[in-house]
Amino acid sequence: MSEIKKRLSTILESPHFPTEEKLQKICHLLDQEIHYFNWTGFYFRNGDKDELILGPYVGAETDHTVIPFGKGICGQVAVSGETFVVPDVHDQDNYLSCSIDTKAEIVVPIIKDGENIGQIDIDSHKLDPFTAEDREMLEWLCAEVAKIL
Numbered sequence: 001m002s003e004i005k006k007r008l009s010t011i012l013e014s015p016h017f018p019t020e021e022k023l024q025k026i027c028h029l030l031d032q033e034i035h036y037f038n039w040t041g042f043y044f045r046n047g048d049k050d051e052l053i054l055g056p057y058v059g060a061e062t063d064h065t066v067i068p069f070g071k072g073i074c075g076q077v078a079v080s081g082e083t084f085v086v087p088d089v090h091d092q093d094n095y096l097s098c099s100i101d102t103k104a105e106i107v108v109p110i111i112k113d114g115e116n117i118g119q120i121d122i123d124s125h126k127l128d129p130f131t132a133e134d135r136e137m138l139e140w141l142c143a144e145v146a147k148i149l
């Protein structure tokens with residue numbers, strides 16, 4: 001297991017922190033360890049409503065605290081249930097801009113018991129920065145997060 005997965009596991013398995021704090025610590029760890037992760041946060045489905053609500057995050061404050069299903073990259077992942085990698089946000093028509101510095105984005109869904117309950121969203125100030133390893137690590141992370149929710 002990679003070093004970062006080990007550290008993420010330690011947070012996820014800790015008996016000392018409530019879930020919300022674990023998610024916050026995960027955001028901090030990813031933000032610290034991967035220099036091109038410049039905004040890292042979680043969104044979760046708002047009950048039965050077709051909208052996402054911003055959860056724990058690290059990075060600049062965002063106007064997008066509520067995102068309707070289908071809107072932006074996050075809203076599209078809420079509908080598709082599939083990872084969405086955007087190497088260049090300027091190529092996207094259905095995109096919600098959080099910061100003019102953001103050049104790329106990756107959103108990975110959190111699926112629990114077959115249901116799409118939320119996602120991790122990462123913005124980068126670098127063009128096309130996300131590697132296959134990043135994607136694999138984030139998909140692994142979301143599967144692990146689903147277990148504690």
Ligand code: SME
Nearest residue numbers: 064072073074095096098
């Ligand atoms: N860019 C996202 C909105 C969320 S912010 O990046 C934090 C989108 O298009 O869904």
